[in-house]
């Protein structure tokens with residue numbers, strides 16, 4: 001019997017590759033990307049630079065959009081060590097979004113009983129040597145890979161790899177999506193190499209990390225919520241509030257559907273009441289992209 005890769009029951013039981021046609025449709029060509037970067041709203045850019053020590057522990061520098069034009073910014077990413085995330089593709093690049101949703105529906109149709117109620121996307125342009133640290137998304141994910149090659153490591157969604165306490169903190173926006181990580185997890189990973197034209201999905205909430213394989217990469221990361229994931233996220237939020245008040249809430253994977261639904265309903269009221277203030281404030285930027293600078297990261301200019 002196959003050991004379940006996650007303790008959160010869902011229609012996706014393991015990481016799996018699906019085909020998609022976004023590359024043939026030309027969405028990852030240099031000219032198209034440069035033009036898109038010229039027009040993409042500046043407030044929807046996240047620019048990160050990750051460094052790792054020998055134990056695989058990550059530190060992060062963040063960049064401002066800066067004033068490079070689209071072609072220059074593309075060159076800085078292609079030559080540097082940057083990870084550029086364009087949020088809200090649904091508003092930032094509606095043409096790509098419409099095509100991606102058509103592909104999503106095909107993937108979804110292969111999982112009986114799976115029904116997304118909301119979808120959102122982020123377009124990721126990343127340097128040949130960029131690596132994304134170990135984290136989880138409180139959602140389902142389909143990663144449409146469009147250009148370059150990347151290696152995706154997917155880990156079991158059990159308490160050892162994905163402690164609920166940390167999930168609560170992420171869902172309640174008390175921290176970013178990073179989880180405690182140790183090199184000992186590596187033996188537990190399902191490892192998949194992605195080529196352009198392939199889309200990868202994995203069990204909802206499963207922790208993962210990504211390494212680019214020496215090429216500039218373009219991927220559209222689409223996340224989605226189902227009613228069960230909504231209920232669970234609500235329950236995790238309610239548990240975060242309870243814990244902040246000294247409570248010791250039980251694990252959500254031991255709750256029945258009505259219990260999860262009740263906690264989701266409670267979370268809506270708690271959010272309205274502002275029970276937990278987000279600790280993700282506007283943080284300081286460390287650099288802005290520059291062609292020819294080390295890692296593609298130049299000094300900030302006023």
Ligand SMILES: [Fe+2]
Nearest residue numbers: 135136137208
């Ligand atoms: Fe992710």
